Amino acid sequence: MPNHFPIILPVLMPVLMIASGMCSAQSVLRVDDDALSGGDGQAWASAYDNLQSALGAATSGDEIWIAQGLYMPSDGDATMSFVMLDGVSIYGGFMGNETARDQRDPATNITRLSGDVGRDDTFDPYMLNTANAGHVVVASGVGSGTVIDGVTIEYGAYGPSGTGAGNPLMFGSGIYCISGSPTINNCVIQFNYTAFAAGGGMYFLNAHPAITNTTVQYNSGHLSNGAGIFLGGSSGAVIEDCAIRYNTVVFSSPDGYGGGISHDSDGELIVRRSIFEGNLVRPFFSLGDNVGYGGGIFSFRSPLTVEDSVFKNNTASIGGGIIAWNEALIVNTIFENNTAQAREGTIQELGGFGGGFCSYSFQQRDMYLENCTFVNNDGKEHGGASGGWNSNLIVNNCIFFGNTGWNPEFQGYYREHIGGSFDLRYSLIPGIFGPPAEGEDPIDAENLPGCIEANPMFVSTTDFRLSANSPAIDAGENAGWTSILMTDFDGNPRFVDDPNTPDTGAGPSPVIDMGAYEFQVTASCPADITGDGQLNFFDVSAFLSAFAANDLIADFTGDGQFNFFDVSAFLSAFAAGCP
Secondary structure (H helix, E strand, O other): OOOOHHHHHHHHHHHHHHHOOOOOOOOEEEEOOOOOOOOOOOOHHHOEOOHHHHHHHOOOOOEEEEEOEEEOOOOOOOOOOEEOOOOOEEEEEEOOOOOOHHHOOOOOOOEEEEOOOOOOOEEOOEEOOOOEOOOOEEOOOOOOOOEEEOOEEEOOEEOOOOOOOOOHHHOOOOEEEEOOOOEEEOOEEEOOEEEOOEOOOEEEEOOOOEEEOOEEEOOEEEOOEOOOEEEEEOOOEEEEOOEEEOOEEEEOOOOEEOOOEEEEEOOOEEEEOOEEEOOEEEEOOOEOOOOEEOOOEEEOOOOEEEEOOEEEOOEEOEOOOEEEOOOEEEEOOEEEOOEEOOEEOOOOEEOOEOOOEEEOOOOOOEEEEEOOEEEOOEEOEOOOEEEOOOOEEEEEOOEEEOOEEOOOOOOOOHHHOEEEOEEEEOOEOOOOOOOOOOOOOOOOHHHOOOOEOOOOOEOOOOOOOEOOOOOOOOOOEHHHOOOOOOEOOOOOEOOOOOOOOOOOOEOOOOOOOOOOOOOOOOOOOOOOOOOOOOOOHHHHHHHHHHHHOOOHHHOOOOOOOOOHHHHHHHHHHHHHOOO
């Protein structure tokens, strides 16, 4: 019988080594700032007392678990950072007694990685007393298997005293990443500062991060760009379920870009289910010939996709919520109370275009707004959206309502909602069939298929879902819908037919609704004003109160007026009872 052992031995050796314990397994190293020095990280009782020691001992495939507490990359050296290793992941949020990663609670057990290496910052008011780390975390050259999860990264700023403009320490004060693809999840990136550079919170150059469930807030850039996040070079990113809020760019010369995100790279930026709130691009001097672009997002060289997101209370000179210069697809997204704040130039006033969204382009790029809702955005001109210079803005199934422009020539005209060059279909815009301004000719109605002038009848002034009598129900265009998503902002199905509303849109039934929300049909009992499933005196009282206040819930005929016919319709519905 032939001896096959020499042949199969190379195949069996790895299995035999693992079974005999000859191969080392992935390690978990533990860090606790309350631990005694000299630990080896193998258990909480012998944890490292600082993160740098754990990073120095880790190898690819290892995890570092960090207990709640405060960790600095050095005691006084502002050139030092926590440098991530390829394949090594850090997880914060531990109490210091867990045996499994899923037992941690980052929201309660806050793990702070701080650039305050001098431990002397004051916070009321905030002041940097001695130099802070130029980068709190460096993630250059790592792959997607390098995870940063459950930590708060804060108070990075400028590096040592005397660090000059252009020095890498001036960029990416929170996270600095060159040619890396880290996975950043469940983190808070806050109170980081950059100057004469970019990326207060996070800076990516030729990098492709995945960022999820992360809050990027209160980061600042002085004469900088991308206070929250900067993407440059060939960078692209996927950002999902994040909050980008209250980040501020201060600009002088040249212009300023991207309070929340500056996307100035050759890679695509994809944003899903995220909120951009209170981000700001503002001038340093009250007078000057430079402007700020994109309070929420500035997107320049490559495509932008935004899905199921909110832009609220963001401000810039042009594009308070978003400005895009290349291809853009914005779907199921709400723009609320954003501002394009014009500024005084030395020769003329500058900016004031596109409070919610502004499309600019050098090469007539196509930009799509599909099933978006624009409410109460403000600008000197085109408060809701601006089909700006040389772009091809295509608007399908959108709602514009309550947007304002303080240029007196446009007040009361549709240019308060949308202006410039655009292709508009099956959308709701007050005044769209009238002139854009006094003395100008209106758009030919044949070029506005399916468009309507009406009150969209939202559920309330703060809830932009459609009420049962909304003229936007079943009024969109099926063919205009992107195949990317088949759900609305809430994640509910699109193409829901309301049997009580005639189809006024285009396409076979069911016809899609206008706006970010699809009206979801439920067992109807319209006279149950109190919503308790019963019809009684309390519903009559609630109806009469709503009727007296001109509340939309009392507009039973859906004509935007409050009169005898609404009372009659309510009484008929009350007599019919609930299903």
